[in-house]
Amino acid sequence: MTRKILLNPGPATTTQNVKNALVVEDICPRETEFGDLMHDICDGLLEIGNGQKDYNVALFGASGTGAMEATITSAIGKEDKVLILTNGAYGIRMTQICENYDISYGSLFEYGDYTEPAKVKEALTTKQYTHLAFIHHETSTGMMDPVDELVAICKALNIVSIVDAMSTFGAFPYNLSDLGVDYIFSSSNKCIHGMAGLSFVLFHNNQKEALMANGRSYYFDVYKQWENLQKKNQLRFTPPVQICYSFMAAIRETLAEGVETRWERYKANWQILYDGLLDLGFKPLLPLDQESKILLALKLDGKEGFDFDHFHDYLYKRDITIYPGVMPEKATFRVAIIGDLYPDDMHRVMEEMTGYFSS
Known part of the structure; x- marks a missing residue:
């Protein structure tokens, strides 16, 4: 099987072990053995996030947007109102979910703005919001x-915090018990390097009563989904069975590598791409101190005659995938280093990119 270097922000390049874990004997997901696997996945996620004492996990057969919708x-x-930070496409997606469910919300920041904690605090001190x-x-x-x-501001003002950790959980070194976030969610196919199809919501023990009272979705009910696994040892609805086995393999690999070690690998990979692409004349969208070290967005203006689709296709034929931009009114493309990728992979990417511009 040809190894692909995926520089899109998930699904990611996976190990052969994670791929092999998809091939399992058929099993009914109502069996005790499979229920035990669900609990093992939850325990693994809590260990990754250092939240074993204070947090619980609800699993959903869904993409990451499913976890977002479930949490919101x-x-x-x-009777609540949420302040949503809308400095990118996924904050805006939260507002769209609120509109679909008639959830009261306000928004702060424009696309591409950096989140200034002082402005967030000022908005929250108006006492019109219950959630951030x-x-x-x-x-x-x-x-x-x-x-x-941001979470510290919420704790100080008694505001419930909701964090989308879609492309950080599994690589960024969280200590959830110290952080004290109320809700944090992600999916199987991002920084834990599993296959797409399973998403998860981690919620603090102190949110159980609110979850019992507030659930307004039938499928995406966090409390009922969590409770069903605790009481019946199974999810409420049919999960993606093979994806779950594969995800468990990815969780074990994440714990074996260690999140701190993975984070250092991510940053090293990002730096190789950052230096190499700047050498090729590309300009980053963001100042360096705002960069995540997980994904890099690059401006296309100033690259006269550059055809992104041609560049993409050239690299794709060489088993490398890059990703188009989504910013309105700004021409960009993106490269992410999520997945089972190493410095040798990044150097190969830069060799191919350099070859493209040299031909």
């Missing part, structure tokens, strides 16, 4: 929001 519709009550929701790593721009500061 389960955590925010009919934001994206830790906004993959539409490559920006990393200051999660520690």
Whole structure:
């Protein structure tokens, strides 16, 4: 099987071990053995996030947007109002979910703005909001929001915090018990390097009563999904069976490597691409101090005659995938280093890119 270097922000390049784990004997997901696997996945996620004492896990057969929808519709009550930080495509997606469910919300920041904690604090001190929701790593721009500061503001003001950790959980070294976030969610196919198809919501023990009272979705009910696994040793609805076995293999690999070690590998890979692409004349979208070290968005203006689709196809034929941009009114493309990727892979990418511009 040809190894592909995926520089899109998930699904990611996976190990052969994770691929092999998809091939398992057929099993009914109502069997005790499979229920035990679900609990092992939850325990592994809590260990990755250092939240074993204070957090619980709800698993859903869904993409990451499913976890986002589950959290928003389960955590925010009919009398509540959430402030959403809309400095990228996925913060805007949160507002769209709120509109679909008639959830009261306000927004702060424009596309591409850096999240300034002082402005967030000022908005929250108006006392019109009960919740704050934001994206830790906004993959539409490559920006990393200051999660520690934002959650600390919420704790000080008695605001419920909701964090999208879609493209950080498994690589960024969280200590959830110290952080004290109320809700944090992600999916199987990002920084844990599993296959797409399973998403998860981690919620603090102190949110159980709110979840019981607030759930407004049938499928995406966080409390009922968690409770069903505790009481019946199975999920409420049919999970993606093979994906679950594969995800468990990816969780074990994550724990074996160690999140701190993975984070250092990510940063080293990112630096190789950052230096190499700047040498080729590309300009980053963001200033260096706002970069996530997980994804890099690059401007296309100033590259006269450059055809992204031709560049993409050239690399794709050489088993390398790059990703188009999504920023309105700004021409960009993106490269992410999520997945089972190493410095040798990054050097190969730069050799191929350099060859493209030299031909």
